Amino acid sequence: QVQLQESGPGLVKPSETLSLTCTVSGASVSGGRDYWTWIRQPPGKGLEWIGHVYYSGNTFYSPSLKSRVTISLGAPKNQFSLKVTSVTAADTAVYYCARASVVLRNFDNWGQGALVTVSS
């Protein structure tokens, strides 16, 4: 059974960098079958796809966040991470990590989500 768990600071100051890690069990981030994905949801609002990383390290990001986002694999640990630079209050959200199948193009496993608040 595949499980994902987000971890990282719950409070970040404006203009600083938000950093989160997703720890994966039951599947390998180096396996080549999946896109390792970050998605976020501001309080009371809808979902937003942030981007994903492939086992090769190749990444693809949302056009609206591309200039501030980096997603990377956590080798040798079975993890992947998210960094968002120059954060503002608009980046306050629950951040989810998820697994998406390269072949099936589905998102079958999600973490429980981590709330990150941007505030001084």
Added chain:
Amino acid sequence: QTVVTQEPSLTVSPGGTVTLTCASSTGAVSSGNYPNWFQQKPGQAPRPLIYSISYKHSWTPARYSGSLLGGKAALTLSGVQPEDEAEYYCLIYYGGAWFFGGGTKLTVL
């Protein structure tokens, strides 16, 4: 940037049938957009329901079905149950990125 549009809210009676739709600003939704559907209840992570138009996950109840309808992706619930009251999001793939719809709040009344 692709904008994905869903009905903001719908209401259905228990036992009834309702169809939620998902439209793309880039044109008709097709198999190449791999539409996915998710259900989210308050305080919970989204739960995947449908992928690639109409494929169900092993946990997806039989009363849920996905299709393409008039250039849009569609999610139909037949024989709606009270526990189907939730927010529903579609997700489509375009140009290497994925785009969520704004969500449909489904009320069972």
